[in-house]
Amino acid sequence: MSYQLQGSVLEVCNCNVLCPCCIGEDADNGSCCAALAHHFDSGRIDDIDVSGLTVAIATYIPGNILKGNWQVALYIDERATDAQFEALSSAYRGERGGPLADFAQLYGKIVSIERAPITFELKGGKGTLDVHGDIHAEMEPYWNPGGSPAVLVGNPVATTPCSPAIISKASAYRMRNPGLNVDLNLSGHNATQGHFTFHA
Numbered sequence: 001m002s003y004q005l006q007g008s009v010l011e012v013c014n015c016n017v018l019c020p021c022c023i024g025e026d027a028d029n030g031s032c033c034a035a036l037a038h039h040f041d042s043g044r045i046d047d048i049d050v051s052g053l054t055v056a057i058a059t060y061i062p063g064n065i066l067k068g069n070w071q072v073a074l075y076i077d078e079r080a081t082d083a084q085f086e087a088l089s090s091a092y093r094g095e096r097g098g099p100l101a102d103f104a105q106l107y108g109k110i111v112s113i114e115r116a117p118i119t120f121e122l123k124g125g126k127g128t129l130d131v132h133g134d135i136h137a138e139m140e141p142y143w144n145p146g147g148s149p150a151v152l153v154g155n156p157v158a159t160t161p162c163s164p165a166i167i168s169k170a171s172a173y174r175m176r177n178p179g180l181n182v183d184l185n186l187s188g189h190n191a192t193q194g195h196f197t198f199h200a
Helices: 082-092 098-104
Strands: 003-013 032-045 054-061 070-077 107-116 118-123 126-131 135-141 165-177 182-186 189-199
Touching: 003 118, 003 126, 003 135, 003 165, 032 082, 032 118, 032 126, 032 165, 054 082, 054 118, 054 126, 070 082, 082 098, 082 107, 098 189, 135 189
Parallel strands: 070 107
Antiparallel strands: 003 032, 003 189, 032 054, 054 070, 118 126, 126 135, 135 165, 165 182, 165 189
16 A cells, blocks of 8 residues: 655644744643645545545644654545545545555544535745635645745644745634534634645
């Protein structure tokens, strides 16, 4: 079993900018409620092509990110065929090894895996993520004096495994998931953008 996945990532959480989880410190609020999405510009799991699809994850992290016991809800792009849905679900459950299995080792419980309409837009440095009304985020990067997005390079812990990671702020962040016991509506909190490559 193997996969090769490349694409873009959007992440937002209820920590302040910058999120201390990026360097393995405790979350600003004692716990972290994060949403992230991986959009596959190109991707294959075994012989199944998943290019163009998106997987989103809602998480409740009860303490330090490295101590695990994350509670997780997975959303698989509603456009996925049954074969694509099963392949993506197994990869994100950690059953196919690689970096996605490293994430899965931190999960205490996956409360749900479901199909959902997912909007993933990344244009001109601005990102928008919407998942079936359960997650909505709008984010924009910080800009350096040269007019390029400010980045974090070589961060030791990253839920968005990308370097450089584009440092951003969410002007809007809504996440509601009864399975995670999360219902929040925030603005001005941490966000991250970037690109990823997963191989297993």
